[in-house]
Amino acid sequence: MPAKNISLKKQFKGTVEEGVTAVTEALKPEGFGILTRIDMHAKIKEKLGKEIPQTVILGACNPEVAYQAFLVNTDVAGLLPCNAVVRDLGNNRISVELTKASSMLEVLGDKALNAAALEVDKKLAHALENLKL
Numbered sequence: 561m562p563a564k565n566i567s568l569k570k571q572f573k574g575t576v577e578e579g580v581t582a583v584t585e586a587l588k589p590e591g592f593g594i595l596t597r598i599d600m601h602a603k604i605k606e607k608l609g610k611e612i613p614q615t616v617i618l619g620a621c622n623p624e625v626a627y628q629a630f631l632v633n634t635d636v637a638g639l640l641p642c643n644a645v646v647r648d649l650g651n652n653r654i655s656v657e658l659t660k661a662s663s664m665l666e667v668l669g670d671k672a673l674n675a676a677a678l679e680v681d682k683k684l685a686h687a688l689e690n691l692k693l
Contacts (some may be wrong), residue, residue, distance in 0.1 A: 564662065564663070566624070566659055566660055566663035566664070567645070567657040567658060567659050568657070568660060568662075568681075568684055568685055569655060569656070569657045569658075570655070570656050570660040570688055570691070571649065571653055571654065571656075572653070572654055572656060572691070573652055573653060573654075573693065574652065574653075574693040575616075575648075575654065575655055576614045576616055576646050576647070576648050577650070578654075578693055579616075579646035579654045579656055579693065580597075580616050580646050581588040581596065582626075582656075582691050582693045583617055583618060583644050583646060583656055583658075583687075583691060584618070585692075586688070586690050586692070587620050587644070587684075587687045588629065588641055588686040588688060589680060589687075590622065590683040590684070590687045591595050591619045591622040591623075591624060591625070591683065591691070592621060592622045592642070592683070592687070593620070593621060593622075594618050594619065595619045595620070595621050595641050596617075596618065596619035596641070596646075597616060597617070597618055598617040598618075598619075599614075599615075599616055600611075600614070600615040600616065600617055601611070601613065601614045601615050601616075613647060613648040613649070613650070614647070615645065615646070615647045615648070616645070616646045616647075617643055617644070617645050617684045618643070618644040618645075618646070619641040619642075619643060620641055620642045620643070620644050621640060621641040621642065621664055622636075622642075622680065622683070625679075625680055626640055626641070628676065629673055629676055630661040631671045632672050632673055632676070632679055633668060633672070635668055636665065636668065636673065639664045639665060639667070639668075642658070642659055642664075642680070642684065643658075643659040643660055644657070644658050644659075645655070645657040645658075645659075654668050654693075656688065656691060658684040658685075658687065658688055660677075660681045660684065661676075661678075661680035661681055661684070662674065662677040662678050662681050663676040663682075664677070665677040
């Protein structure tokens, strides 16, 4: 069985830091703010002494949507925030990957949340379309 695509992805010219800034700015008009930043490459190096390409995971949250989803099903808290990943592909190329809310929330099997998740997917897709690098 082929792997399931859980993210909206697009490649750009630029550095990871430029990508992080651009993603942060593109998500704002969609109601998202960045709650967390994990420099995955640094943590892998620190904990395992191993090297991976520069990879930054941003925890993005739309507070209104998160609140409404929590009211429907408190188990949603374990699946928040939405992740935005910016990875170095080499040669001044990066990948920006926004995890689809529908992919994450389908594990709950809650039909009321599925519709809301699809709306979040639209917001994420719009942010990715409007990302400027």
